[in-house]
Amino acid sequence: MKLSNMLLASIALAFAAGAGGAQDMTDDMTLVSWGGAYQASQQKAYVEPYLADNPEVSAVWDESSPEAVAKLRAMNEAGNITWDLVDVVASDAIRLCDEGLAMEVDHDEILAPAPDGTPASEDFGDLIVSDCFIPQIVYSTTFGYRSDVEEWGGNEPQDVCAVFDLDTFPGQRALEKRPINNLEWALLCDGVAKEDLYDVLETEEGQQRAFAKLDTIKDQTIWWSAAAEPIQALADGEVVIASTYNGRLFSAIAEQDQPIKMLWDAQVFDLDGWIIPEGLPEDRLARVKDFLNFATDTQRLADQAAYISYGPARASSAPMVGKHADLGIEMAPHMPTNPENAKNTILYNYEWWADYRDDLDAKFQSWLAQG
Amino acid sequence: MADVTDATTARRAPTPDDAARLADSDQSGPMLAADGRPLKQSLQRALRREKLRALMLIAPLLLFVLVTFIAPIADMLFRSVENQIVGNTLPRTVEALADWNDDAEELPPEPVFRALFFDLFLAAEAKAHTRLGSRLNYETTGISSLFRSSGRRMDDVAEPFQDVLEQADPQFGDGAFWYRLMTGEGDADTSLLNDQRERLAALTREGMGGDIGFAPSAEIAALLPRAAREYSAFALFTARIDNDVVAEEDPWESVYVALALDLQDGGAERVQSYAGPGADALQAAAANADQLPVVDFREAFIEVDDGWGDRTNWETMKTYSPPFTSGYFLNSVDLQLTADGVEAREENQRIYVMLFQRTMFMSLVITFSCILLGYPVAWLLANLPMRTANLLMILVLLPFWTSLLVRTSAWKVLLQQQGVINDTLVWLGIVSDGGRLALINNQLGTIIAMTHILLPFMILPLYSVMKTIPPTYLRAAKSLGATNWTAFWRVYFPNSVPGIGAGSILVFILSIGYYITPELVGGTTGVFISNRIAYHISSSLNWGLAAALGTILLAAVLALYWVYDRMVGIDNVKLGG
Known part of the structure; x- marks a missing residue:
């Protein structure tokens, strides 16, 4: 009797402990990111330290960020959300928020304040472009060019309009196979002032003007859809100038010693960050919030910059950016947000593109297909 | 048979x-x-x-x-025809719009805007308005931000009403009072509650059944129909979505607007004889009814966003209000559904018909090049001694087991202008350095890469059929005086046709659905319709259009299969022995 009573009691205790634990936080997290160097930087800068502090937790990566929007919608319709935290670009975060697939958050409530006590919403500032979006990094889409092109006769591109100047800078170009950014650059080099870009692009004539400008380089352009393509094409000498993400260019230049240089002029700032899927159960949500609070604090975002050349989204992290973890070079000069690089920048206009994307994409594809 | x-x-x-x-x-x-x-x-x-x-x-x-x-x-x-989202999100607006004559050069009348206020308020609470915005934005540019910005500002439209009512009687600021007022005495109006259950279930896609601890009194529902309706929606939402107790929550601003409209609309006289709970407050509000603002909802909406003053947006909403639409199918053949009926798309937006044709044409080309390249290989495999044939078989299968992306990228390295093939040609002096051949990022690149990738699907069925053709047939033909060619063409080839049939069906059907390889090596002239389907599934989230494109593709395949069956006969297809 005594033994069985003890057994019963201990089972009851175990259950109570188990139930108590489950009500607090789960110990499993599924994080969704982009794979490659970027995911590695996240892993080193805050996932590994977090797991070291919380040995009972295990984190699994899913490299599905490129299809995150479609997959989240499918999960939502099936009523089974298997992801806990999803890394997406800002425009996707806005779409997910619009579709009710991402959770709206109170940034000051769930994120840590800056070391000097500035609330998170002020520290991130304008970069919180959607109520669902928790920014991590600022990256930019900009140009890289080969530094050894003989036909250029010693000239090097100084501004973005070199892309459209086939006389001075002959050779093939690589541009992304989508209207975003390309239309802005085309108008900019067709003499439109930066502040008027979207007013002009709203009109039929403005769109024609942008496409006409792109027409001048169309037969010398290779259109890429995966970000690895332009780097490969630059490295092989297939193209002489290419648009891509600044972090990819950094790794080709600094880590792989390719004869490529950066052209920072008219770089387009974009954001990448986390969203929490809508409809997580309480215990998983609690774990996600705990992790998020840690992973997006000032120190952690500054740490991430030691692995990849993307600017931390917090204002308070910028002064703490140090050296590259392996190469030992100062990272600050390679950040898109570095004042030297950010003399002439464009900020991706999310609201505008949310409206015009469907329309302009149809026009862009039709324009491309006209051979 | x-x-x-x-x-x-x-x-x-x-x-x-x-x-x-x-x-x-x-x-x-x-x-x-x-x-x-x-x-x-x-x-x-x-x-x-x-x-x-x-x-x-x-x-x-x-x-x-x-x-x-x-x-x-x-x-x-x-999903290619489904369009319930408009009716589910804005049911009253859709109903009111039915009477609007969209031929006239006018905006919809005031009742439509009133209905829109209540619909949009509820949709914004349920965070469903932005979904509808992105749905309608596929048809008319700008509706996405119109709904996003307006949803947030419905409170502003409601504010003046709430202030006046709370001044008339401070009890209107108290959630518990509202609960007593709406619950009233006597019979409950269950049909009103059930209507709202249905409507919220459609809007939120969540279960709305069960007891929520509230039912509007029939007496109040008769006196103040709008307020009872909106309060019921609020109560359901509070109990089922927020999981709160209805009596403890302050009602939404839309309930105040509903009450004010009821009072202005004859409710002020009707409440004079009312004696149930909250009668004093209602009568105080009725006494102050003349102080309630008279809001022109049309003006108010246009002030929120001038997109509401644009007839195009309203025409789109009306055109896409039925629960089923042909719009997606029309879009996928470069037409569009407008208020004036079916119209051709603008020239600079047409793309799908051309892509369908290109997909069919290039898949045929790929199928024929697979036959051309695969037939001799399969013949060799079937006729060489076992040991050599096995070795060759491994060479056929090895690429088959290699990752698709690796093979595609390898073609990139080979075919690009600074690639292996062009370098060799320049070195041999066949082409000049300035005249390197464009072998990739065009149709040729797609055809080369896809022919290589799909070749095993042609070789394997061909091989298994050829294996069963007895070599004695050829010998017999020759002994009867046939030349090599006649023996092959009249005896061997007809026997191998079932293999060609099976291989062709496999290769053709696989190739019209391909999108990764064309995306990477196809440039602008070598992409397929599947690339657009993938874009609409994973990027633009226009699943309706993707479904319509997919349905057309499926129908085209079935039609071709039927033609093939009539011409060649499906009995003549063999995958083996």
Whole structure:
């Protein structure tokens, strides 16, 4: 009797402990990111330290960020959300928020304040472009060019309009196979002032003007859809100038010693960050919030910059950016947000593109297909 | 094969079926089985049992295929016509818009804007308005931000009403008071509550059933129909979505607007004789009814966002208000559904018809190049000694086992202008350095890469068919005086046609659905319709259009299959021996 009573009691205790634990936080997290160097930087800068502090937790990566929007919608319709935290670009975060697939958050409530006590919403500032979006990094889409092109006769591109100047800078170009950014650059080099870009692009004539400008380089352009393509094409000498993400260019230049240089002029700032899927159960949500609070604090975002050349989204992290973890070079000069690089920048206009994307994409594809 | 239908011939062993027919044909009265039943019945019963058992045996597989394959495809294809989102999100607006004559050069009348206020308020609470915005933005640019910005500002439209009501009687600021007022006394109006249940279930896609601890009183619903309706919606939402207690929550601003509109609309007189809970507050509000603002909702909406003053947006909403639409199918053949009927898309937006044609044409080209390249290889495999053939077989299969992306990227390295092939040609002096060939990022690149990738699907069925053609046939033909060519063309080739048929179907069907390889090596002129489908599934989230494009593609394949069956005959297709 005594033994069985003890057994019963201990089972009851175990259950109570188990139930108590489950009500607090789960110990499993599924994080969704982009794979490659970027995911590695996240892993080193805050996932590994977090797991070291919380040995009972295990984190699994899913490299599905490129299809995150479609997959989240499918999960939502099936009523089974298997992801806990999803890394997406800002425009996707806005779409997910619009579709009710991402959770709206109170940034000051769930994120840590800056070391000097500035609330998170002020520290991130304008970069919180959607109520669902928790920014991590600022990256930019900009140009890289080969530094050894003989036909250029010693000239090097100084501004973005070199892309459209086939006389001075002959050779093939690589541009992304989508209207975003390309239309802005085309108008900019067709003499439109930066502040008027979207007013002009709203009109039929403005769109024609942008496409006409792109027409001048169309037969010398290779259109890429995966970000690895332009780097490969630059490295092989297939193209002489290419648009891509600044972090990819950094790794080709600094880590792989390719004869490529950066052209920072008219770089387009974009954001990448986390969203929490809508409809997580309480215990998983609690774990996600705990992790998020840690992973997006000032120190952690500054740490991430030691692995990849993307600017931390917090204002308070910028002064703490140090050296590259392996190469030992100062990272600050390679950040898109570095004042030297950010003399002439464009900020991706999310609201505008949310409206015009469907329309302009149809026009862009039709324009491309006209051979 | 024809004998299957002819049961009376003796060319086949008898089956229970035959016996049943025999029993049937017996005119002299029922033949009886051992247990005294008519033989026919007893046989049929045995037969049925047999069939049932067979069905049970395949049932797991059948169910599996139905659940995991047929049902999802059907569901996906159904999206190509489904358009319930407009009616589910803005039901009253859709109803009010039905009376609007969109031929006239005017904006919809005031009742439409009033209905829109209540619909949009609720949709914004449920965060469903932005979904509708992105849906309608596929049709008309700008609606996405129109809904996003307006949803947030519905409170502003409501504010003046709330202030006046709370001044008339401070009790209106108290959630518990509202609960008492709306619950009232006497019978509850369950039909009103059930209507709202249905409407919220459609809007939020969540269950709204069960007791929520509130039901509007029939008396109040008659006195103040709008307020009772909006409060019921609020109560359902609070209880089911927010999981809060209705009586403890302050009602939404829309409830104040509803009450104010009711009072202005004759409610002020009706409440004078009311004696239920909250009568004093209602009568105080009625006494102050003249102080309630008279809001022109049309003006208010245009002030929130001038997109509401644009007729195009309203025409789009009306055109896409029915629960089913042909719009997606029209879009996928470069037409569009407008208020004036079906119109051709603008020239600079047409793309799909061309892409369908290109997909069909290039898939045919790829299929033919696979036949051309695969046939000799398969012949070699089938006719060489086993040891050599096995080695060659491994060479065929090795790329088959290699990742698709690796093979595609390898073609990039080979075919690009600074690639291996061009470098070799320049080195050999066949082309000049300035005149390097464009072998990739165009149709040629797609054809080369896809032919290589799909080649095993042609070689393997060809090989397995050729393996069964006895070499003696060729020898016999030759001994009868045929030349090598005649022997091949008149004897060997006809025997290998089933293999070509099977290989062609495989390669053709696989290639029209390909999108990764064309995306990477196709440039602008070598992409397929599948690339657009992938874009709409994963990027633009326009699943309706993707489903319509997919349905058309599926129909085209089935049609081609039917033509193929009529021309070649599907019996002539063999995947092996």
